[in-house]
Amino acid sequence: MADFHKIRNTEKTFVPGKTPIRYAGRVFDEKEIQAAVEASLDFWLTEGRFTEEFQHKLAEMVGVGHALLVNSGSSSNLLALTALTSPLLGDRLLMPSDEVITVAAGFPTTLNPIVLNGLVPVFVDVDIPTYNIKADQIEEAIGPKTKALFIAHTLGNPFNLDEVIKIVSKHNLFLIEDNCDALGSTYHGKNTGAFGHLATCSFYPAHHITTGEGGAVLTSDEKLARILRSLKDWGRDCYCGPGENNTCRRRFSGRYGTLPYGYDHKYVYSHIGYNLKMTDIQAAIGLEQLKKLDRFCQARRDNFEAWISVFKEYEDYFILPEATEGSYPAWFAFPVTIEKTAGFARTELTNYLNQNMIETRNLFGGNLLRQPAYLNINHRKIGDLTNTDRIMNDTFFLGTFPGIGKEQIEYTASIIDKFVRSR
Ligand SMILES: Cc1ncc(COP(=O)(O)O)c(C=O)c1O
Structure with missing residues (x-):
């Protein structure tokens, strides 16, 4: 297997202008293939067995009580938000038309579960250059129906958790951290994903570790963990693992709903659920990837610093990203916003970079409210989301993933220099 991997992946030399410089991708060796x-x-x-172990190791790494593996980051977002609508939460459950605070400068599947559950998103603008929610505007967004905040650590940069946690506690709200782009990031030394009532991860190949498709929901709350498990597994009340029976010891002696006494617990449904499970083959790959996480995060941080050195030369043209105070991000990417006085448009530059084999991406959906799918959604917003629109128009990002390094960054620097000089 190791030989097979070596033959298939013999070190390919980087040819400037010919070898594509990706913004993200799978980084693996023979260990993942063997697993x-x-x-x-x-x-x-x-x-x-691999799922069990991966869940355990992931929870331990982040510092939470439970990690539940699912088939994507989007599924983990759906599960996390839907968990807050469970009747098991008593008078704290979210009901249709309740409000959830979020941002529009982000990935669609942070927003989608809010809409799909009949809740109302309330949009707050974001800061540039942290690209995170404007913490000082959150209080303004809170109304009598506000029940939760569901926000991402944008591109791996933790949002202002001190301020957010303060507001969450003051108003007795739920917090879901979309940690899909931030596995390995820390805030005052503690891992993101361990602050909220719930947090989510994605293991799609662009992310810090990959299982192909895959994700996880994290929580330290026992009740939420039970709800998540049910929602993930068809909505069932039973919590036996695959191949297990009668873990509850009342498989044929319980009373549920208006079902007859002793109705097989395996087929009792306490939630309107889904099947979002991961396969054991994916979990086996994830376990190997998790062992490499520290190294991957270090490479992302090193690449981020290398990009900073490149772009510092051109500060008249670009706004450079900044880590949130008190945070240590494992950067998902390197976001850049074009200065208003630069004399060129974002798309002119990204087009030029792409012509020179350098991949870029926009900050996901830009302003999601301007996307066709969301034009008619029920929502509230605070102010006119000026920075969100700015990001839609002027921001792009480059890769920080461990598949690139000094050579790729130096070549990109030469192309940026050529572009800027030609203006
Ligand atoms: C912030 C954020 N949340 C959620 C997701 C969805 O993850 P997945 O692609 O695994 O569904 C992504 C995807 O990249 C993301 O960037």
Whole structure:
């Protein structure tokens, strides 16, 4: 297997202008392939021993009580928000038309679960150059129906958790951290993902570790963990793992709803749920990736610093990103905003970079409220989201992932220099 990996992935020399410089991608070695084969030989396929171990190690790494693996970051967002609508939460549950505070400068599937659950998103603008929610505007967004905040640590940069936690406690709100782009980031030394009532991860190949498709929901709250498990597994009340029976010891002696006494607990449904489970083959890959997380995060931080050195030369043209005070981000990417006086447009530059084989991305949906899918959604917003529009028009990002390094960054610097001089 190791030989196979070596032959398939013999060090390819970087040819400037010919070899694409990706913004993200899978980084792996023979260990992940071996793990995938081992799990395939088990042929358990659904959740199994690798899932158990990955969940345990991931929870331990972040510093939370529970990690539940799912089939994508988007599924983890759906599960986390839907968990807050569970009747098991008593009078704290979110009901249709309740409000959830979020931002419009982000990824659509942070917003979608709010809309899909019949809740009302309330949009707050974001700061540039942290690209995170304007913490000083959150209080203004709170109304009698506000029940939760659901916000991302944008591109790995933690939002102002001190301020957010203060507001959450003061108003008795739920906090969900969309940690999909921030695994390994810390705030005052504590991992993001361990602050909210719930947090989410994505293991899509662009992210800090990958299982192909995949994600996880994190929580330290026992009740929320039970709700999540149910919602993830068809809505069932039973919590036996695959292949297990009668863990509750009342499989045939319980009373539920108006079902007859002793109705098989395996087929009792206490939530309107989904099946969002990960497979054991993916979990086996994830376990190997998790062992590399520290190294991956260091490479992301080093690349971020290298980009800063490049762009510092051109501060008249670009606004450079800044880590939130007190944070130590494992940067998902390197965001840049074009200065108003630069004399060129974002798209002119990104087009030029792409012509020179350098991949860029916009900050996801820009202003989601301007996307076709959301033109008619029920929502509130605070102010006119000026920075959100600015990001939609003027911001892009470059990669920080461990698949690039000095050579790629130096070549990109030469292309940026050429572009700026030609203006
Ligand atoms: C902030 C954020 N949340 C959620 C997601 C969705 O994750 P997935 O692609 O695994 O569904 C992404 C995707 O990249 C993301 O960037």
